[in-house]
Amino acid sequence: SAERIRAGLGERLGLAPAVVITDTFGRAWRSGVVNVAIGCAGLPALVDLRGTPDDRGRILEATVVALADEVAAASGLVIGKASRTPAALVRGLAFRGPSLPARALVRAPEDDLFRSSPLEAISSRRTIRSFGPGGVPREVLEEAIRAACTAPAPHHTRPWMFSVLESPGARRGLRAAMAAAWRADLERDGVPEAVIARRLARSDAVLGAAPVLIVPWVRFEGAHPYPDPERAGAEREMFLLSGGAAIQNLLLALHAQGFASAWISSTLFCQEETRAALGVEEGWRALGTVAVGRPPEGEPPPRPALALEEVARFL
Ligand SMILES: Cc1cc2nc3c(=O)[nH]c(=O)nc-3n(C[C@H](O)[C@H](O)[C@H](O)COP(=O)(O)O)c2cc1C
Incomplete structure (x- = not known):
């Protein structure tokens, strides 16, 4: 380990320079390999400059320098790939701060942009019916709607529209209109009042808890x-x-951005009332409501097992 090499140098030479162990590495967004640090001792692998001023006095908000990787990359200039040079001596490197090991350079799973393959991202989406605290940024919603509009559509049309209810008033208005329509349907069906109240409350528990509701529409x-x-x-x-x-694209794009959603039938059953509540013209058909919010604590339950032979017929 870098620590052991450093201690050995200290014993033999009476001085203990910082040690960086390197390996060559491909980069996700760039061609070619560079040396990166896979171990380090005696220097901070990361130097956190957040909160310090830049050369114009502006406070840095995100800059954390991968010092050990910078040293590793510089060493690559003299170590080469086939020169059998085992080590490079870097002089004059100035740094402050306590030693921080190279594992600090490895992103935490939640910050790892490439951890999940597209297939994993698809299969890990779940219907989430309760939400954690906090809202949904406008950019996240716009990105999801852009993704939704890449879906295949007949005759080269773009037959969709999305009403995005961000304000509490708009959400309350829609929920009230849907509840009134549903209540009228259930009363007409002769459903007892207690059952009506229970069903309305259960449905509203999901839509009422979401900081954003999206009503997707299609027209013909x-x-x-x-x-x-x-x-x-x-x-x-x-x-x-x-x-x-x-x-489905909308749900997946929300999921890919770390947000939870539930597609609820709701508006499918009260077209006129939904159009009136949201000021949408005749000709659009509401396709339910998508409740969107931050994921709650904890993992969703595992998806029920799938017997492929029940759903796929290979001929
Ligand atoms: C058109 C449609 C309507 C749905 N309506 C409701 C609903 O009214 N209430 C609800 O809790 N879930 C609703 N769902 C979500 C399904 O219950 C959910 O997709 C299913 O349980 C599978 O769970 P998963 O999405 O986590 O795989 C609806 C799904 C679709 C596609």
């Missing part, structure tokens, strides 16, 4: 006209399917 503009109901119906289904694809 651009659908080809057919005289028979079968083809006319299939044409309509194409647009609805495209709405589902867009919503």
